[in-house]
Amino acid sequence: MRPTMTNIATGQTIPLAAQETPEHSHAHPHDHEHRSHSQADHEDHHHEKKTVLLEQAILSKNDRLAERNRGWLAERHILALNLVSSPGSGKTTLLEKTIADLQKEFPVSVIEGDQATLHDAERLRRTGCAVVQINTGAGCHLEADMVARGLESLQPSTQSVVMIENVGNLVCPALFDLGEQARVVILSVTEGEDKPLKYPHMFQSAHLVLINKIDLLPYLSFDIDQCLRYVNMVNTSAQVLQISAQTGEGLSAWYRWIQQHRSIGPDGKGL
Amino acid sequence: MHELGITRNIVNIVTEQAHGAKVTDVTVEIGKLSAIMPDAVRFCFDVVSQGTSLEGASLHIREIPGQASCHTCGITFPLEELYDSCPCGSRNITRLSGEELNIKDMVIV
Numbered sequence A: 001m002r003p004t005m006t007n008i009a010t011g012q013t014i015p016l017a018a019q020e021t022p023e024h025s026h027a028h029p030h031d032h033e034h035r036s037h038s039q040a041d042h043e044d045h046h047h048e049k050k051t052v053l054l055e056q057a058i059l060s061k062n063d064r065l066a067e068r069n070r071g072w073l074a075e076r077h078i079l080a081l082n083l084v085s086s087p088g089s090g091k092t093t094l095l096e097k098t099i100a101d102l103q104k105e106f107p108v109s110v111i112e113g114d115q116a117t118l119h120d121a122e123r124l125r126r127t128g129c130a131v132v133q134i135n136t137g138a139g140c141h142l143e144a145d146m147v148a149r150g151l152e153s154l155q156p157s158t159q160s161v162v163m164i165e166n167v168g169n170l171v172c173p174a175l176f177d178l179g180e181q182a183r184v185v186i187l188s189v190t191e192g193e194d195k196p197l198k199y200p201h202m203f204q205s206a207h208l209v210l211i212n213k214i215d216l217l218p219y220l221s222f223d224i225d226q227c228l229r230y231v232n233m234v235n236t237s238a239q240v241l242q243i244s245a246q247t248g249e250g251l252s253a254w255y256r257w258i259q260q261h262r263s264i265g266p267d268g269k270g271l
Numbered sequence B: 001m002h003e004l005g006i007t008r009n010i011v012n013i014v015t016e017q018a019h020g021a022k023v024t025d026v027t028v029e030i031g032k033l034s035a036i037m038p039d040a041v042r043f044c045f046d047v048v049s050q051g052t053s054l055e056g057a058s059l060h061i062r063e064i065p066g067q068a069s070c071h072t073c074g075i076t077f078p079l080e081e082l083y084d085s086c087p088c089g090s091r092n093i094t095r096l097s098g099e100e101l102n103i104k105d106m107v108i109v
């Protein structure tokens, strides 16, 4: 299944050619390190093998595109947050609540990543914000080029906030920089306190950890202090907030965190 | 299969750099702390490389063990997990290796 992008306002869906980066496809017209690759050349040296050093990061292309997104966002003083969690931790619920509460203060738009369906984007659309849905198909994470296309379609206004809901998964989203200003990991108390140790990359790369569904704590044996110790084992600098996206408990601290990051701005100079 | 995205990136970079030449071998480095499973990459590689100039190529994976040096006691020690501390108990360490995800070279004919 191939990735697609749907503009929820117009209902228009277009295929996303994942991995294709127009700026780069013909970036090496003259390659001085290699032999020429003309047909005749190949025929002449039929069985001659040649080792070519590549020495590059497997994710270099994504990293480059992520930096481009970061620049694009910085120019427009837009705060972009990458929200990651396991499926069902409450990302969409948190966004619904957050947008309803904050959109009178500044515009918020959403890039919604899911392997399939428009459900989450439609839920968010009901809050009145602009949403673009990216269906990653077989892919289990968003990549920087998808976010670039999403931003192009959304055209978020300057000084606004863009929330990126990543695909529910704590493994590969850790590896793919999207160009966000900060990464927010959501862990719900029904998942067990040892998630930070099971997915150390994700938690290590987080700027903020939200422990969600704390309204359920009375019914569970979730040890919140142990969970905080585990977060601290993998990441000593992340802030941790305890919230319930359902009841609204703790959300004012999350809103303060957003405001703080809006005022820091993508380039550290404020919005 | 989390390795699919990684493998696509390997195949894309190599295809681009091969400029249409047939690739017989690709060597990559995968750090043991990178959360990427070499076996799964091998599996994906055969699927993803089909129909490209890498089809049928051998994929060589060098696994790089985790290592760190300690700022408190000065030793270099193996890192089994990303969040390990030094045997001396210190967490003031610098990771030296284990997180690699690199393409080293390719062989073309």
Ligand SMILES: Nc1nc2c(ncn2[C@@H]2O[C@H](COP(=O)(O)OP(=O)(O)O)[C@@H](O)[C@H]2O)c(=O)[nH]1
Residues within 6 Å of the ligand: A085, A086, A087, A088, A089, A090, A091, A092, A093, A094, A168, A212, A213, A214, A215, A216, A243, A244, A245, A246, A247
């Ligand atoms: N009790 C409780 N349920 C929650 C909370 N946040 C989300 N949920 C529920 O968890 C389920 C998954 O939430 P959703 O927002 O779709 O998760 P996502 O997959 O991370 O986007 C839904 O049934 C939500 O109603 C919370 O704070 N408390």
Ligand SMILES: [Mg+2]
Residues within 6 Å of the ligand: A091, A092, A093, A120, A165
């Ligand atoms: Mg969701």
Ligand SMILES: [Zn+2]
Residues within 6 Å of the ligand: A140, A141, A169, A171, A172, A173, B001, B002, B003
């Ligand atoms: Zn994955």
Ligand SMILES: [Zn+2]
Residues within 6 Å of the ligand: B070, B071, B072, B073, B074, B075, B086, B087, B088, B089, B090
């Ligand atoms: Zn030590």
